[in-house]
Amino acid sequence: MADLTRLTAAETAARIxxxxxxxxxxxxxxxxxITEVDAKVHxxxxxxxxxxLNAAKAxxxxxxxxxxxxxxxxVPLALKDVFVTQGVPTTCGSKILEGWIPPYDATxxxxxxxxxxxxxxxxxxxxxxxxxxxxxxxxxxxxxPWDLTRIPGGSGGGSAAALAAFxxxxxxxxxxxxxxxxPGAVTGTxxxxxxxxSVSRYGLVAFSSSxxxxxxCARTVLDAALLHAAIAGHDPLDSTSIDAPVPxxxxxxxxxxxxxxxxxxxxxxxxxxxxxxVLERFNESVELLRELGAEVVEISCPHFDYAMPAYYLIAPxxxxxxxxxxxxxxxxxxxxxxxxxxxxxxMSLTREAGFGPEVxxxxxxxxYALSSGYYDAYYGQAQKVRTLIARDFDAAFAQVDVLIxxxxxxxxxxxGERADDPMAMYLADLCTIxxxxxxxxxxxxxxxxxxxxxxxxxxxxxxxxxxDDRLYKVGAAxxxxxxxxxxxxxxxxxxxx
Amino acid sequence: xxxxANLMSYEDALSSFxxxxxxxxxxxxxxxxxxxxxxxxxxGGEPNSQVCPTCLGLPGALPVxxxxxxxxxxxxGLALNCNIAEWxxxxxxxxxxxxxxxxxxxxxxxxxxxxxxxxxxxxQGKTYRVGIERAHMEEDTGKSTHVGGATGRIHGADxxxxxxxxxxxxxxxxxxxxxxxxxxxxxxxxxxYVAELRDLIKALGVSEARMELGQMRCDxxxxxxxxxQEKFGTRSETKNVNSLRSVERAIRFxxxxxxTVLTDGGTIVQETRHFHxxxxxxxxxxxxxxxxxxxxxxxxxxxxxxPSRDWVEELRGTLPEVPSVRRKRLQAEWGIxxxxxQSLVNAGAVDAIVDTVAAGADSDAAxxxxxxxxxRSANERGVEVTALPITPAQVARVAALVxxxxxxxxxxxxxxxxxxxxxxxxxxxxxxxxxxxxxxxGALGAAIDQAIAAQADAVAKIQAGNLGPVGALIGAVxxxxxxxxxxxxxxxxxxxxxxxx
Numbered sequence: 001m002a003d004l005t006r007l008t009a010a011e012t013a014a015r016i017x018x019x020x021x022x023x024x025x026x027x028x029x030x031x032x033x034i035t036e037v038d039a040k041v042h043x044x045x046x047x048x049x050x051x052x053l054n055a056a057k058a059x060x061x062x063x064x065x066x067x068x069x070x071x072x073x074x075v076p077l078a079l080k081d082v083f084v085t086q087g088v089p090t091t092c093g094s095k096i097l098e099g100w101i102p103p104y105d106a107t108x109x110x111x112x113x114x115x116x117x118x119x120x121x122x123x124x125x126x127x128x129x130x131x132x133x134x135x136x137x138x139x140x141x142x143x144x145p146w147d148l149t150r151i152p153g154g155s156g157g158g159s160a161a162a163l164a165a166f167x168x169x170x171x172x173x174x175x176x177x178x179x180x181x182x183p184g185a186v187t188g189t190x191x192x193x194x195x196x197x198s199v200s201r202y203g204l205v206a207f208s209s210s211x212x213x214x215x216x217c218a219r220t221v222l223d224a225a226l227l228h229a230a231i232a233g234h235d236p237l238d239s240t241s242i243d244a245p246v247p248x249x250x251x252x253x254x255x256x257x258x259x260x261x262x263x264x265x266x267x268x269x270x271x272x273x274x275x276x277x278v279l280e281r282f283n284e285s286v287e288l289l290r291e292l293g294a295e296v297v298e299i300s301c302p303h304f305d306y307a308m309p310a311y312y313l314i315a316p317x318x319x320x321x322x323x324x325x326x327x328x329x330x331x332x333x334x335x336x337x338x339x340x341x342x343x344x345x346x347m348s349l350t351r352e353a354g355f356g357p358e359v360x361x362x363x364x365x366x367x368y369a370l371s372s373g374y375y376d377a378y379y380g381q382a383q384k385v386r387t388l389i390a391r392d393f394d395a396a397f398a399q400v401d402v403l404i405x406x407x408x409x410x411x412x413x414x415x416g417e418r419a420d421d422p423m424a425m426y427l428a429d430l431c432t433i434x435x436x437x438x439x440x441x442x443x444x445x446x447x448x449x450x451x452x453x454x455x456x457x458x459x460x461x462x463x464x465x466x467x468d469d470r471l472y473k474v475g476a477a478x479x480x481x482x483x484x485x486x487x488x489x490x491x492x493x494x495x496x497x
Numbered sequence: 498x499x500x501x502a503n504l505m506s507y508e509d510a511l512s513s514f515x516x517x518x519x520x521x522x523x524x525x526x527x528x529x530x531x532x533x534x535x536x537x538x539x540x541g542g543e544p545n546s547q548v549c550p551t552c553l554g555l556p557g558a559l560p561v562x563x564x565x566x567x568x569x570x571x572x573x574g575l576a577l578n579c580n581i582a583e584w585x586x587x588x589x590x591x592x593x594x595x596x597x598x599x600x601x602x603x604x605x606x607x608x609x610x611x612x613x614x615x616x617x618x619x620x621q622g623k624t625y626r627v628g629i630e631r632a633h634m635e636e637d638t639g640k641s642t643h644v645g646g647a648t649g650r651i652h653g654a655d656x657x658x659x660x661x662x663x664x665x666x667x668x669x670x671x672x673x674x675x676x677x678x679x680x681x682x683x684x685x686x687x688x689x690y691v692a693e694l695r696d697l698i699k700a701l702g703v704s705e706a707r708m709e710l711g712q713m714r715c716d717x718x719x720x721x722x723x724x725x726q727e728k729f730g731t732r733s734e735t736k737n738v739n740s741l742r743s744v745e746r747a748i749r750f751x752x753x754x755x756x757t758v759l760t761d762g763g764t765i766v767q768e769t770r771h772f773h774x775x776x777x778x779x780x781x782x783x784x785x786x787x788x789x790x791x792x793x794x795x796x797x798x799x800x801x802x803x804p805s806r807d808w809v810e811e812l813r814g815t816l817p818e819v820p821s822v823r824r825k826r827l828q829a830e831w832g833i834x835x836x837x838x839q840s841l842v843n844a845g846a847v848d849a850i851v852d853t854v855a856a857g858a859d860s861d862a863a864x865x866x867x868x869x870x871x872x873r874s875a876n877e878r879g880v881e882v883t884a885l886p887i888t889p890a891q892v893a894r895v896a897a898l899v900x901x902x903x904x905x906x907x908x909x910x911x912x913x914x915x916x917x918x919x920x921x922x923x924x925x926x927x928x929x930x931x932x933x934x935x936x937x938x939g940a941l942g943a944a945i946d947q948a949i950a951a952q953a954d955a956v957a958k959i960q961a962g963n964l965g966p967v968g969a970l971i972g973a974v975x976x977x978x979x980x981x982x983x984x985x986x987x988x989x990x991x992x993x994x995x996x997x998x
Binding site: 083084090092097100102103104106201202203204205206208209210236237238239240317318320321324325326327329330331343344347367370371372375379 | 550553554555556557558559560561562589591593595598599600601657659790792793794797798799800
């Protein structure tokens with residue numbers, strides 16, 4: 001039998017449903033693969049061997065009883081360690097949550113379990129999802145399977161690397177400023193940030209509540225759509241959850257087509273600061289879309305230039321408040337509690353020891369931006385920029401069906417290269433941030449390798465709010481055309497680990 | 498400075514200064530579940546037995562607004578003659594404290610649900626209008642118990658215990674506009690305002706507003722300014738003044754304390770003060786030299802509250818009669834004096850009497866039982882009269898039995914005693930204890946004959962026209978019937994038998 005870890009999620013589910021392979025065999029194959037390669041990749045913070053095999057066994061038993069299985073039953077998945085999992089450690093890549101075992105499941109976790117998805121474990125990430133390289137994890141960096149000396153993107157580098165290393169066919173990420181799409185781009189995988197409010201945030205440990213959005217990561221557009229459908233939908237436990245039907249993303253992914261579509265190239269994304277190979281692959285994608293029957297036009301979104309500063313006020317402001325609860329009083333790390341110190345001293349010592357430098361930087365930035373006397377100039381002003389960016393999108397989508405851009409200005413950079421330069425690191429999310437600020441949907445999918453370094457380049461597709469299906473319609477068409485052109489999936493070109 | 502001995506007299510203080518007050522009242526709503534989660538709100542549960550990921554602030558948990566709490570907030574706002582916001586948001590009030598698991602309190606900041614209203618209060622026969630700045634929604638914190646220190650406060654404690662059952666219980670904070678021009682009546686107006694607010698909250702049915710249980714808590718701000726000065730003086734904020742009497746005492750003490758400091762050429766420090774129930778003084782708490790920075794910002798985990806005008810009008814239709822208006826109406830209906838009405842209010846028996854009258858009793862009888870026998874029992878048990886285990890309908894039934902002549906007052910008291918002792922409803926107590934007035938004329942006749950035969954001297958006197966000894970004969974009959982005869986009827990029968998009628 002072919003290597004089970006090389007199958008897509010759709011193929012895996014079909015084989016399990018047909019009885020050609022058991023869910024336990026599939027789970028075991030992936031657990032073996034993790035054992036084989038994860039010491040090098042370090043995609044996982046915690047592998048739940050027992051939980052995964054039990055879940056797989058339950059799927060096999062249901063099948064044996066003749067129960068109908070869902071479209072992802074028995075498919076293994078790598079879960080970003082920012083979603084809480086009952087009885088399974090959840091650290092958010094932070095020392096401050098070391099040893100914490102959540103007493104409840106996130107809605108996403110629960111829906112995955114209900115869908116019969118087999119959760120293999122929890123993936124590495126930048127601490128509290130703050131970063132673009134996974135170097136900010138308190139538990140060490142993750143390597144990019146294309147080149148282990150390079151970053152796999154972030155914050156969801158673990159999830160993306162797990163896919164690219166064939167440790168799992170599916171993964172869950174969260175995208176606050178690009179943390180699904182940018183890792184997808186630099187690892188040659190597919191990542192989708194759904195419309196804000198379409199995937200429940202209940203049980204997603206908050207970084208920036210108004211920006212965070214969970215979403216699917218996969219190696220194919222169809223797999224991403226299947227996972228998207230499994231996790232999306234209204235949740236009464238999340239007040240910001242949208243109470244409306246989820247667009248038919250699976251139908252769209254099965255019927256990729258761009259004929260007659262109007263596609264806008266975001267004028268502001270390109271030029272100085274973009275790697276030549278990235279622009280070359282992007283321009284090739286534009287030509288491809290024209291060949292496939294789309295009309296491609298240039299669209300200006302003038303306020304996108306202010307997206308980055310607005311983001312770095314709003315996200316840290318919310319984070320400074322969201323992370324206040326990590327105070328050593330009820331769970332997680334406690335430092336310096338020698339019986340003499342006050343609660344305040346213990347809180348302070350714990351936060352000093354438990355948070356890494358980037359988290360501290362953002363807590364301080366956010367605390368400052370929210371302070372009285374500065375609030376209007378910083379947080380208030382940033383919210384106005386947010387409104388202007390949403391208006392830019394509205395104006396753009398009045399003219400085109402989707403927008404496109406490179407996902408990130410460069411390919412994967414070497415581990416350590418930007419670690420001491422936060423501003424350089426922040427630039428990795430330049431093209432992805434506007435959709436977080438406006439709340440609309442966006443996808444990154446592979447569009448080839450940059451000639452100068454042979455590393456993957458991502459194409460970003462951006463759709464209006466609640467038109468997530470357009471991402472899949474366009475994405476599937478592009479994916480099929482590239483597959484035709486390349487003769488094999490891009491990941492087949494990645495070196496063996 | 499805080500000892501009473503050094504204080505300027507209240508009269509002297511008022512002769513130089515005008516007090517300006519501001520009252521902040523927190524009311525715990527009586528909703529079945531908490532403000533942002535489904536946990537029970539019942540008082541007195543085992544510590545930390547009414548908690549969930551949301552009210553414990555566990556990583557990842559999210560809030561969902563309690564619709565009933567919003568409804569209660571709107572009804573309170575309407576009853577306080579406020580405008581109701583068409584669109585408002587919750588805000589996070591950020592500060593670190595162990596009884597608040599998220600280290601921010603979900604509250605409202607510059608967009609309160611209700612604003613710009615008033616409440617009329619009556620003091621010494623005169624009506625004062627207290628302006629309402631705002632009423633907003635927020636969540637309560639957990640409860641800290643500091644063990645080991647001398648003061649029961651966190652400073653100096655050996656350790657602290659935290660109970661999060663209260664954490665997340667819905668609160669409405671009601672803030673007055675500055676209360677000016679109250680003069681020497683300031684303490685009484687403060688007390689009357691809190692009392693009227695409490696009655697209003699109870700009448701709305703949104704909270705029991707029991708101050709002794711912390712369901713209603715008052716912070717009293719006070720400043721003085723010399724007569725004729727426009728600008729407000731520096732204020733102090735006396736926290737957690739938790740009874741009507743304490744509100745009055747705290748304001749009075751602070752007026753005297755401020756006046757003493759100011760007259761001595763000192764300056765008032767802007768600070769919070771602790772009130773001491775034992776001697777009625779206040780002592781310094783936290784200094785508020787700089788305004789605390791809570792870094793408020795709109796709560797991104799909640800969507801705005803936008804009550805439709807139709808809903809607001811529907812809720813306006815559910816408002817009860819204003820308590821002061823209702824009291825005046827009842828007083829007129831019952832035909833009683835101001836003094837008697839005040840006694841009923843003080844005894845907390847007004848509603849019980851209304852309900853007893855509604856159950857068929859006349860108001861005199863209802864008042865008699867609730868203010869007499871039942872008030873006495875409540876006093877003995879140290880509870881509110883309405884907390885006694887007897888219902889207005891049961892009291893009305895006792896009154897009806899008396900009216901029908903089936904019980905006399907003495908027997909009725911025994912019936913009430915039986916009901917309070919848990920022996921059942923009045924008819925069951927009558928049955929079990931055999932308390933019916935003896936109206937069987939045969940049995941009564943025999944008892945009377947027996948008494949006449951036994952007391953020949955008395956009989957002779959009566960027949961000679963001296964009715965004094967009738968009492969002795971009635972007494973004998975009552976003894977034989979174990980008190981169950983109607984004394985008036987016995988007297989009639991005796992006189993009839995002796996041919997004296």
